[in-house]
Amino acid sequence: MESYNYLVVGSGLFGAVFVHEATKRGKRCLVLERRNHVGGNIYTENINGINVHKYGAHIFHTSNKEVWEYINQFAEFNNYINSPIAIYGDEVYNLPFNMNTFSRMWGIKTPAEAKAKIAQQVAEAGIKEPKNLEEQAISLVGYDIYEKLVKGYTEKQWGRSCRDLPAFIIKRLPLRFTYDNNYFNDRWQGIPIGGYTPIIEKLLEGSEVMLNTDYFTFIKENPGIAEKTVFTGMLDEFFGYSLGHLEWRSLRFETEELDIDNFQGNAVVNYTSREVPWTRIIEHKHFEFGTQPTTVITREYPLEWEPGAEPYYPINDEKNEILANRYRELADKCENVIFGGRLAHYKYYNMDQVIAAALEAIRKEFNS
Ligand code: FAD
Structure with missing residues (x-):
């Protein structure tokens, strides 16, 4: 006898939106989360009053009105505009490449x-x-x-x-011939005041959540616990890597609390010379215009991926796409399993795309 309508693997944005919508429709959901917290990669942790983006800088941006209105039900967004800076040696440039960049470069x-x-x-x-x-x-x-x-x-x-x-x-490198440092071209942009974790907590209300719980171990002991599974983990892992591993690029984050109020004057600073080992430094307080007496910074280092490392960016080259398609064919044959999110689709998705995909999955599931 199934105790739940849906067993949702992963409490990231895809899983959480699905759970919220299914719960709203009277369904019982059990959420399994391998990590010790909910939220997947959008998880933010409060350190000394500063919301720290633990898995890399997350700026919400979208041109999808439905998605913008949807997410605004769960948080108030501030008016943050992403305007990264690039440091090359002693030189400071505005990004994306625009008239401020060109003017600084060539006078x-x-x-x-x-x-x-x-x-x-x-x-x-x-x-x-x-x-x-x-x-x-x-x-x-x-x-x-x-x-x-x-x-x-x-x-x-x-x-x-x-x-x-x-x-x-590199298919194209966008050049902007206006003095506009706004990184994104989208209609709406901002950071949820108070961070992303409260959004996920609201989305998961009314469901049961088990942290530190891996699906593959759990399901062996609890087969048939739910009518359907929503799987947002890694596609190749679901099939026991039977066809081989899909490759990713990984990252290493080094976070430091500093006893100064302002380290770099901007949330995102890219380091573009090869000699500096990190690619970016994020100063989290600037996402929310923080005025705390101290600050928290994170250095981001690219990391060669190997099986077991945290998967961040899919390598959608020909070899990996062929393999992913073979796994996708297997997934299509799985009855009662809905595959969703970036890991199960082996695709890079922005947050707005993940929300749109979860809402689409709900429409399909409930014919609404
Ligand atoms: P995830 O957040 O990865 O959630 C999947 C969850 O499933 C995880 O919590 C994982 O622990 C859990 N899980 C996996 N396998 C199992 C298992 N076997 N058992 C139990 N649990 C399991 N998007 C933007 O729109 N703006 C940005 O600025 C932005 N910046 C980004 C920066 C970085 C460095 C990265 C990597 C991504 C960024 N994104 C950004 C994309 C954003 O992170 C994703 O769109 C979003 O987090 C995807 O949600 P998800 O639910 O698909 O996956």
Whole structure:
């Protein structure tokens, strides 16, 4: 006899939205979470009054009105606009690449001057068919931007030289010919006041949650506990890695509390030279315009993934996509299992896409 309608594996955003909607429709949900906290990668922890993004900086941004209105039921969002800074040696640049960046780099003032400078550098490089990422980037933005803002950062991220990386990784490098440092082009943007964890806690109200509980161990002892399973863990793990491992890129976070009130004056600072081992430093208080007397910073280091490491970014190259498709075929044959979220779909999703996908799964499930 099933005790629950849904066994939901994972308390990240996908699982939590699904649980909220199913509970609202009178269904009983049991949530299993392997970690010792809910929220998946959007989990925030309060340290000295500062909401620390434990799994990397999370800025909510969307152009999907339904999703924006949905998430606003569970939190009030502030007016944070993501405007990252790049540090290259002693030089400080605005991101994304825009007129402030070009002006700082070349001392120019107008869009026409910036366009001419880039066109001149692209022409001088004379690359017709880029053979690697370096050539691809130079053929798109010219030498200066590549050298100071793309090269070192990308090499750290991938752990190898841009000359040894395939050109397809960078399809385009957006250039903005306005003085606009807003990183995102979306209609709505912000940070939930009080962090993301309270949103997840509200979404999970009315369900039962078991922390520190791994699905694969649990289900052996409790087969048939629910009518259906919503699985938001890793796709290849669900099938016992029977076809092989899907590859990811990983990250290492080093968090430090500092006895000063302001470390870097901005939430996100990218370090674009190869010599600095971290790619970014996040100063969490600036996401919520914090005025606390101390601060918390996190250095982000790229990490080569190996089985067992935390999976952050899927490597959607041809080899991995072929494997993922074979797993997806197996998933399609699983009755009574709904696969959802970034790990089970082996896709990079922003938070708004995860919410939209969970709401879509609910519509399908309840024919509504
Ligand atoms: P997850 O959050 O990973 O949740 C899955 C949960 O399942 C986890 O808690 C995991 O512990 C649990 N689980 C897995 N396997 C098992 C098992 N066998 N048993 C029990 N539990 C299990 N998006 C944005 O919109 N804006 C941003 O600025 C942004 N920044 C990001 C920065 C980084 C570094 C990363 C990696 C992602 C970022 N994202 C951002 C994307 C965002 O994190 C995801 O969209 C979102 O967290 C995905 O939610 P999910 O539920 O699919 O997965």
